[in-house]
Amino acid sequence: MTEARPVLNETIGAAARLRSVTRRLSPADAQRLDLLAFCGDDGLLFTHDGVGLAARGVSLTIPMPEGTRAVDHVETVLRSITVDDALMRAGSGPVAFAALPYLPGEPGTMTVPEIIVAKSSDGSAWYTRITSIDTDANDLTDNEPVEFVAPRISRWSPHGFDLHSSVTHEQWCDKIGAAVERIKAGELEKVVLARSVDVIATDDFVIGDILSRLHALFPSCMVFSVHGFIGASPELLVSRKGSAVRAHPLAGTIARSGDSETDAKLAANLLASSKDRWEHSLVLGTFQELLGPLCDELDIPSTPSIMALRNVSHLGTLITGSLRARDVADAKAPSALQLAGLLNPTAAVGGVPTDIALAVQQELEPEPRGTYAGPVGWVDAAGNGEWAVGLRSARIAGNRARMFAGGGIVADSEPVSELVETQLKLQALLAAVVRP
DSSP states (O other), rough: OOOHHHHHHHHHHHHHHHHEEEEEEHHHHHHOOHHHHTTTTEEEEETTTTTEEESSSSEEEEEEEEEGOOHHHHHHHHTTTTEEESSSSHHHHHHHHEOOOTTSSSSSSEESSEEEEETTTTSSSEEEEEEEEESSSSHHHHHHHHGGTTTTOOOOOSSEEEEEEESHHHHHHHHHHHHHHHHHSOOOOOOEEEEEEEEEEOOOOOOHHHHHHHHHHHHHHHEOOOOOOOEEEEEEEEEEEEEEEEEOEEEEEEEEEHHHHHHHHHHHHHOOOOHHHHHHHHHHHHHHHHGGGGGEHHHESSSSSEEEEEEEEEEEEEEEEEEHHHHHHOOOOHHHHHHHHHHSOOOTTTTEHHHHHHHHHHHSSSOOTTTTSSSSEEETTTOEEEEEEOOOOEEEETTTTEEEEEEEEETTOOOOHHHHHHHHHHHHHHHOOOOO
């Protein structure tokens, strides 16, 4: 961190020259606020069940030279911004967004936007403008940001697509088989392996259109967009609001048929699967180990539940807790970003033990993950925030999209079944990206 210190000091200095002004939107504007429309093709977005944050512009970029291994300076930067906040609630005031790399040590960046809009589950909404400290606060609140509230007309989406897998099906099954042999040999207990598919379109992708389709196809997921990395993640890595923390890890997958009676039987089979329950228990063990010491209370249900998505169901466990009261009172409780850095990568996307799983991934996976399966979300100056695992995601660059899908490999894994799982997960995302 020593070499990066001058850059960080410069960033803190730049933050000290900024002012953040937050005001509540009128009831009429709150009702018609459309976060997807506000985000458009090039904004920032994190929304779930119609609530969340959207943003546009860049007022400050915060370097993350050590990725999720060193994140403490982000709060220092955000707290260096002069704040005029009429609400003082989670997501108000200065907020930084990011899609951070999956590998903990890989460098990344966080973005503090120029303008942020937010909608809460209670129906209220607000906006934050961030500009030079020399700008009069009254000048920032004369015109509410309604110009992006109404849906906007985009250009035409591509009409033709070519798909290319990073490996053949046979090669992928061979890789799964190799991982199973290493697990049976006692080298590790679990590893998650992912493969990628590239989509090349006739024209540039229209990100706003894809986000709208993701929101429609996966209403229960967290839809996000951060500088070309978009997706609809079903998995909450961690959130913090005040002292309350939540996480919703997923591990264990089965296909859905579309028939309610058949799907009920499939879900029962998933709950009864010793292979999937073992895989899921490994994930929960890491959350207990990492979050437990930070909390006065941490509730991890003994039995997982079923999270049903469009074409698959997952085993999921909603974890809730309260950070230690003395840490919250002394402003020493970890921020949402710090918690995300602590948990990343979880056993749901990495493996057990983590270091060995990461080494096996880098050996067997055909492409580097980048931000796939890394933390994506936001944090505010008070440490509140929400971070999803960057799954069901695509990296969009012009007319190219790269998407990943993976599965947890344990001793009982069967290569062809694991291949089918990646196909199901890729099909879900392709339904939003490929529209001939």
